[in-house]
Amino acid sequence: MEQENKKLPNNQLSSEAGYHVPVLLNESIAGLAIKPDGIYVDCTFGGGGHSRAILQQLNERGKLFAFDQDENARKNLPADNRVIFVPQNFRHLQRFLRLHKITKVDGILADLGVSSHQFDEAARGFSTRFNAALDMRMDQRQTTTAADILKTFSELQLHKMLEQYGEVTNAKTLAKIIVQQRTLTPLKTVNEFKQAVQSVVKGIPPKYFAQVFQALRIEVNDELGALKELLEQIPALLKPGGRAVIITFHSLEDRLVKNFFKAGTFSDSEADDIYGGRPESPLLVITKKPVLPGAIETKQNKRSRSAKLRVAERKQQV
Known part of the structure; x- marks a missing residue:
């Protein structure tokens, strides 16, 4: 190179x-x-x-x-x-x-x-390192963001997405907690999401959230x-x-x-x-x-x- x-x-x-x-x-x-x-x-x-x-x-x-x-x-x-x-x-x-x-x-x-x-520009919402809106759209012309998916997907849809696209070990548990927490607090930013699901994080947090964000990103951008x-x-x-x-x-x-x-x-x-x-x-x-x-x-x-x-x-x- x-x-x-x-x-x-x-x-x-x-x-x-x-x-x-x-x-x-x-x-x-x-x-x-x-x-x-x-x-x-x-x-x-x-x-x-x-x-x-x-x-x-x-x-x-x-x-x-x-x-x-x-x-x-x-x-x-x-x-x-x-x-x-x-x-x-x-x-x-x-x-x-x-x-x-x-x-x-x-x-x-x-x-x-x-x-x-894309990872390094905080406002894009791709990275777990920055607190920003959960966006993740590669094409800014499309309308659905990662926050929209967290807000609208059913528990089963979230479970399948996290399991298939992120290979998240406790995908079913995470999907359940997301559905519970979104009725109590907005999940619009990286930090809001991290704090809301903190109780079910498995293993090394950065690695765990990287898998979750991968699943969201794949879904947002099909x-x-x-x-x-x-x-x-x-x-x-x-x-x-x-x-x-x-x-x-x-x-x-x-x-x-x-x-x-x-x-x-x-x-x-x-x-x-x-x-x-x-x-x-x-x-x-x-x-x-x-x-x-x-x-x-x-x-x-x-x-x-x-x-x-x-x-x-x-x-x-x-």
Whole structure:
């Protein structure tokens, strides 16, 4: 990662500094196997670290579409006419590429982690470290916040959300206490929520609340739904030989990516009527096992520790 960053001009690095450190940068670029005149998509532009590394590999005919639903990411755009910024969730990838007359691309990259900027900006409500409104919206245009979910979800809905998305050990108990406490006190801020559920916190509090906040964040932003929609668009969008590189940060995401790359579909209804087998996947799995960050990267960027990178290639013929 350090070597790649040193190649970048200072004016390109400045907007990224303090916003987000790109994870598995060298590995991502290697996985894309970039063609100099190709068309590439960075589904999660953020601080622009991955995008700048892609641009370094492109010639003047290459193009990069940078998607990001967080409007704050726009200020990190490099002054480069090869870049087209699309301020949308990557679940709408195909739709907005078609608006730009693009039906096929050479590579797709998605870094699914929350940006350091989002965690570090207290007002966004992503972090357990600051007292702020429980917001957690990546796209400020949407209306539902984490506080809304705590206020409106039923006990059963809260239980399932906490258990499935946060793997919270006492999810059922926590859901019950949330429903009880919200009738007594508002759960609109980080501190109000922490104090209200303090009696049922298990284990190490920071770790426990990190799991709870992960569950809330995934629900607020429909992260798994968006990821599924992205994955389902990949086979049709990639040119033969084109590659998809996905970086995940928890087991729920990684399992979706692993299974889709292997099968090329989420559907169980496409079994061959004659032989009873699934049609051959249009994707070739390049990474039999996920690529993990090395010791140097995890030491320099602690948020990279849970990252896993997987690569798939569109087969020439299926």
